[in-house]
Structures are given as C-alpha cells and as structure tokens.
Amino acid sequence: MTTRVLYCPILLVFLAFCVSSVLCHDDDNNRNNSEKIAKHLQAIASQPQSSTTASRTLKEQQRKVGLHFFIVGYPKTGTSAMMSYLDSRNELKIVKRVDTGSDNDPPEFPMAIEEDVDFLFDRIEEEYVKSDKDQKYGIKWPGAISGKGIGVESIKRIGEYNPLGNEIKIIVGLRHPVRWFESFYNYRSKHLVPPPTTSLIGSNDFHGVCTDTARFEKGIMQLGKIPLRAQDEQFFENHENYNLISGSGGLKVFLYLEEQLSDHDKERHGLFMKELSSYLEVKESFSVDDHFPETNVDSNPDVDICGVEHVAVRRELVRNGRKTANWIRANIVEAEDFVLPNKEHFMSIVDTFGTDPCDDGAESTS
Numbered sequence: 001m002t003t004r005v006l007y008c009p010i011l012l013v014f015l016a017f018c019v020s021s022v023l024c025h026d027d028d029n030n031r032n033n034s035e036k037i038a039k040h041l042q043a044i045a046s047q048p049q050s051s052t053t054a055s056r057t058l059k060e061q062q063r064k065v066g067l068h069f070f071i072v073g074y075p076k077t078g079t080s081a082m083m084s085y086l087d088s089r090n091e092l093k094i095v096k097r098v099d100t101g102s103d104n105d106p107p108e109f110p111m112a113i114e115e116d117v118d119f120l121f122d123r124i125e126e127e128y129v130k131s132d133k134d135q136k137y138g139i140k141w142p143g144a145i146s147g148k149g150i151g152v153e154s155i156k157r158i159g160e161y162n163p164l165g166n167e168i169k170i171i172v173g174l175r176h177p178v179r180w181f182e183s184f185y186n187y188r189s190k191h192l193v194p195p196p197t198t199s200l201i202g203s204n205d206f207h208g209v210c211t212d213t214a215r216f217e218k219g220i221m222q223l224g225k226i227p228l229r230a231q232d233e234q235f236f237e238n239h240e241n242y243n244l245i246s247g248s249g250g251l252k253v254f255l256y257l258e259e260q261l262s263d264h265d266k267e268r269h270g271l272f273m274k275e276l277s278s279y280l281e282v283k284e285s286f287s288v289d290d291h292f293p294e295t296n297v298d299s300n301p302d303v304d305i306c307g308v309e310h311v312a313v314r315r316e317l318v319r320n321g322r323k324t325a326n327w328i329r330a331n332i333v334e335a336e337d338f339v340l341p342n343k344e345h346f347m348s349i350v351d352t353f354g355t356d357p358c359d360d361g362a363e364s365t366s
Helices: 009-022 028-045 055-062 079-087 114-130 151-161 177-189 216-221 230-238 266-280 308-331 343-354
Strands: 069-073 092-094 136-140 169-174 252-257
Touching: 069 079, 069 151, 079 092, 079 136, 079 169, 114 136, 114 151, 169 216, 177 308, 216 230, 216 308, 252 266, 252 343, 308 343
Parallel strands: 069 136, 069 169, 092 136, 169 252
Antiparallel strands: none
16 A cells, blocks of 8 residues: 555644634634544544554544445445435435535445555545534445455455444345346446347356346355355355455345335335334434435336347346345345345345246246
8 A cells, every 4th residue: 555644643733723723713614614623633643653553554543434334236226316315314425436516426436456445434534524514424336246346355344444343334235137137238238339138148247237246145145144055155166256255243234125215105115214214323214205316217228128039038037036035035034134124025026036027927937
C-alpha cells in the first residue's frame, strides 16, 4: 500500500482548533459540522503515535466511522431499487465511490485491490464530517458474491478493518433464475453484441451472464456460514473466482427476493418492511405505505426468454434452480444468522425456482 503522510498530534489539534474558530459565525448546521470535524480531528490526535507503526495499522486506529450495511448481490434482483429506497431514509446513507453531487454518479462501489477498502473508509469519513445528522452508512456492489473479481475477499477485508468490527449487515437479492437470466442478458445486450443464450450454459459468461452465476447458493456459501458438502467443494475447486470467507461469525445476512419488492399485497409488504427495518436497526421503522422505486426497467426487452430457441438454457436454469431451492430450504430456513423476510412467502417463491415460468401450469423439470 502507498505510504501516506502522517500528521503529528500537535498539528491535528491545531487544525481542529482552526476549524472550530473559522466557522464560529456560520449557521446552526455549519456550526454542528465544524464541531463534528473538530472532535473528529481531536480524537485522531489523542491516539498513541509510534514512528514504527505501519500506515495501514495507524489508519485502522484512526477509523471512527464504519460501514453498517452492504448490498452484495445479485445483479438484476432489485438492488438499485433497494439502494434508492434506503438512501431516501434520513438515518441511512449510500456511499458512492464517486460523489460529484449529481444523481447520475455511479451508484456501485466495486473493489479490486486492498487499497480500495481503505478508500471506502475514507469516503465514509468524508460523508460523516459533512453531514449534520447521525447516519448508518452502506454501499452497493451487487456483483460482490457472483464469482467475479475479489468481491468476497473485499467483504472479509472490510470486516477486518471496520471500526464496528465484523458486524456488517449483508443484504442479498435473489430472483427466479429464468427471469434473472432474461433480465441480465437484456441489460448487457443494450450496449454489447450478445452471444446465443445456448453458449452461456455453464461457466462461459457474457459479462457475468451465464447459468452458473444463477446458482445463487454458491454465492451465499462464500460467506462462510454454511458447511460445505462434497459437491460444493468440487464446485469451488473448478471455479477459481469463487472464494470462501473464514471466521465470518459476526456477519448477519438478509435474503430477499426481487418478487417481494414489487409485491402489491399490503399485508405481505408490511411484514417485509417491518423485518427489513428491524434488521437494519433503524429508529424510524419503514412504513407499509412505502414502496420501492422502479429502476433499470426495460419495458421492451430484446430477448423473450420464453422463445423456443431458449429452451436449452431454461432447462439448465430450472434444473439448477430446483437444487438452489432445496439447498435454501435445507440450510438457510432455520439458520440463525440469516433473515428471510416473511419466511413463508419467501419460501413459496423460492420453491418455484424448479419450475419453468414459460410453461403453462409451470410444469416441474427434474
């Protein structure tokens, strides 16, 4: 990691004094901000200093604000809608990697190297010192557990460096595999020439789109909270981009379904909102009357997955979908570190993963 300049305690105290003095005639909000900045700098200055301390260790000691929640997966499962809703709440703040003040700033916070994790906490602190209210900070990177890049390794590093400890609230979105594939394939096809869907059976992917990515249980397994079976170990051996987190005891995982976000049944929606707000430990509970915004919606998809030319890819998705559903029922339903909002309704949707939504009567595929 690049070595950064370390300011001495005297200089930091002086800066804290200057900040509070220069802004003493501002309005109430600015005054609150200046006091927060001053206290923050004074806290850093009070840390024990050592000329032999590595910059990474020193920065860890200085961290006073941490990451509260992380939307880690999956693409095209309503993660943008979830992000937009949470960011609209006074108590919560989505931290973007680039912040120009524009609504068009990229919402995702991908991480590829260790320095990116340090940069994340820099961004959180920037948001903290300029805010006039206490907030819980979160990020969105829906590709983190989909087997590409070093997403899961980043989750582990965040847990190690987080001032809050390994207590990050992990949020994972799922969706019927066939509808997920259709949505993601069309999304990628907007700007790229797509290959035939039949070429994406297995691990050969089109910028993340392939039937193996829809094996959602493999992504969840990477979080290190469920014992691996022999076939799971074999899968990880054959897919080098999938990694496992060890020692993830503090992680709590909230699983939701894209189908739940658009649920118009008020009673079910109310239960979903209640469990989401409880999971994030917000003071002001989410309301049954609150709805998730529609984002990234393509009303005229280029490819209709129900076409006869896509039978082979649907058959593979449904075959694996049944395995995913059985795995979730066997391993997640009673697991204490997982929250399944409105569990009975959640599982009734998951059980459809083993059926083809394009068939009349949704006939099961073995």
